[in-house]
Amino acid sequence: MRPNQLVPISIADLEHNAYSTLALNALDYYRSGANDMQTLKDNQEAFSRLRLRPRILRDVSKVSTETTLLGHTVSSPICIAPTAMQRLANDEGEKATARAAAKAKKCMILSSWSTTSAEDTIEAGKAVPVDTTSTGLPLYWFQLYVYKDRAVTEQLIRRVETAGYKALVITVDTPFLGRRLADVRNVFKLPGHMTMANFETKDSKVTMATILDKKNEGERAAREAAGHTSGVKIVRQESSLAAYVVSQIDPTLNWDDIAWVRSITKLPVVVKGVLTAEDAKLAADIGVEGILVSNHGGRQLDGVLATIDALPEVLDAVKGRNVEVYMDGGVRKGTDVLKALALGAKAVFLGRPILWGLAHNGEEGVTLALDLIQKELELAMALAGCCKLSDITRDHVQHGTFPRSRL
Numbered sequence: 001m002r003p004n005q006l007v008p009i010s011i012a013d014l015e016h017n018a019y020s021t022l023a024l025n026a027l028d029y030y031r032s033g034a035n036d037m038q039t040l041k042d043n044q045e046a047f048s049r050l051r052l053r054p055r056i057l058r059d060v061s062k063v064s065t066e067t068t069l070l071g072h073t074v075s076s077p078i079c080i081a082p083t084a085m086q087r088l089a090n091d092e093g094e095k096a097t098a099r100a101a102a103k104a105k106k107c108m109i110l111s112s113w114s115t116t117s118a119e120d121t122i123e124a125g126k127a128v129p130v131d132t133t134s135t136g137l138p139l140y141w142f143q144l145y146v147y148k149d150r151a152v153t154e155q156l157i158r159r160v161e162t163a164g165y166k167a168l169v170i171t172v173d174t175p176f177l178g179r180r181l182a183d184v185r186n187v188f189k190l191p192g193h194m195t196m197a198n199f200e201t202k203d204s205k206v207t208m209a210t211i212l213d214k215k216n217e218g219e220r221a222a223r224e225a226a227g228h229t230s231g232v233k234i235v236r237q238e239s240s241l242a243a244y245v246v247s248q249i250d251p252t253l254n255w256d257d258i259a260w261v262r263s264i265t266k267l268p269v270v271v272k273g274v275l276t277a278e279d280a281k282l283a284a285d286i287g288v289e290g291i292l293v294s295n296h297g298g299r300q301l302d303g304v305l306a307t308i309d310a311l312p313e314v315l316d317a318v319k320g321r322n323v324e325v326y327m328d329g330g331v332r333k334g335t336d337v338l339k340a341l342a343l344g345a346k347a348v349f350l351g352r353p354i355l356w357g358l359a360h361n362g363e364e365g366v367t368l369a370l371d372l373i374q375k376e377l378e379l380a381m382a383l384a385g386c387c388k389l390s391d392i393t394r395d396h397v398q399h400g401t402f403p404r405s406r407l
């Protein structure tokens with residue numbers, strides 16, 4: 001371990017260590033939120049504004065966190081959110097995460113923008129022997145960005161169906177990339193030896209470097225055409241990620257496209273990035289199977305509600321409808337998970353904690369991150385008087401610090 005690093009016993013320790021392990025452009029890409037990072041901060045702080053209401057004397061000698069997600073049994077409601085470019089943290093990247101998910105029998109969502117292909121990632125997970133001493137299986141879902149070129153999107157859907165992914169998670173909060181200032185300053189780009197592996201064909205490798213080079217070439221040509229001397233240094237005001245999004249991702253995305261995706265696949269569809277009752281109702285009306293309440297880890301529209309604060313209105317809006325509701329954003333501790341479940345989430349997803357685990361020690365680091373928060377959840381459940389997830393109710397949590405009698 002490097003000087004100043006901690007023997008990690010919490011997600012916060014893993015994050016602390018990652019700060020001295022990762023290269024600055026990767027660290028900044030992972031840790032940043034958009035603009036002032038108000039929402040990024042609030043995602044965690046909002047959990048601290050909630051208080052737990054434990055019940056006592058309930059025989060909590062055995063605690064189980066087993067649950068189902070869209071009909072599949074997994075060991076726990078703690079799941080892995082899609083995060084792009086995991087090989088920036090560790091060379092094994094998405095494969096390491098998939099193996100850790102398999103060992104823990106947890107659900108992993110793979111990003112469209114992975115640095116390992118969808119096929120190679122799930123194969124790595126499937127190669128891990130299944131622990132038969134407990135029920136449940138690892139579960140892999142695929143996160144979809146809808147490309148301007150619908151053929152690219154459709155081909156990807158066919159590939160992930162064949163590979164064995166069990167749901168499509170369509171991210172709907174990213175028509176354009178949020179402005180992450182550190183990435184702009186660093187002129188963030190993927191190192192040349194890594195690719196957006198799902199978009200690599202025999203003939204063309206889609207790297208951000210190639211996109212950026214084309215863009216620079218275009219800018220240079222435009223300057224020359226306007227009579228400027230060639231060779232003048234071009235000062236870019238965006239990360240290459242933002243440029244790639246503008247060139248490839250469809251900002252016209254709307255509810256008809258969600259219906260289109262549903263019409264071309266038998267996989268269940270989860271919409272990721274819902275923050276309001278209004279949109280939750282529209283999602284349920286269109287027939288999606290899942291809603292992931294998310295503000296993209298504070299990386300898109302800065303100033304939106306913390307996800308744990310948006311969760312109740314989404315749940316109220318779809319009460320009685322046949323749709324599962326999950327949340328992500330700021331989940332760092334077992335008590336955070338308990339609070340989200342008490343408000344009514346079916347599961348929670350972890351973004352950055354998995355990256356901090358990967359940076360720590362690849363697959364073992366992700367296993368450690370998952371295990372730390374899993375053990376914290378089990379302890380929190382026992383201390384709150386809950387042996388199984390169905391024992392956790394809305395009465396286990398309240399807003400603010402006033403006793404109920406004074407509210």
Ligand SMILES: Cc1cc2nc3c(=O)[nH]c(=O)nc-3n(C[C@H](O)[C@H](O)[C@H](O)COP(=O)(O)O)c2cc1C
Nearest residue numbers: 030081082083084111171296297329330350351352
């Ligand atoms: C570095 C990074 C990359 C991400 N990449 C994606 C992505 O490719 N697709 C996506 O839908 N969300 C992406 N997200 C958002 C996460 O899925 C998730 O919503 C968020 O990280 C949850 O917040 P947390 O990091 O506080 O746990 C990314 C988040 C981070 C931090």
Ligand SMILES: CCCCCCC(=O)C(=O)O
Nearest residue numbers: 084113145174245249299
């Ligand atoms: C269409 C937007 C691509 C963003 C890719 C990665 C990501 O989601 C992030 O937050 O960064």
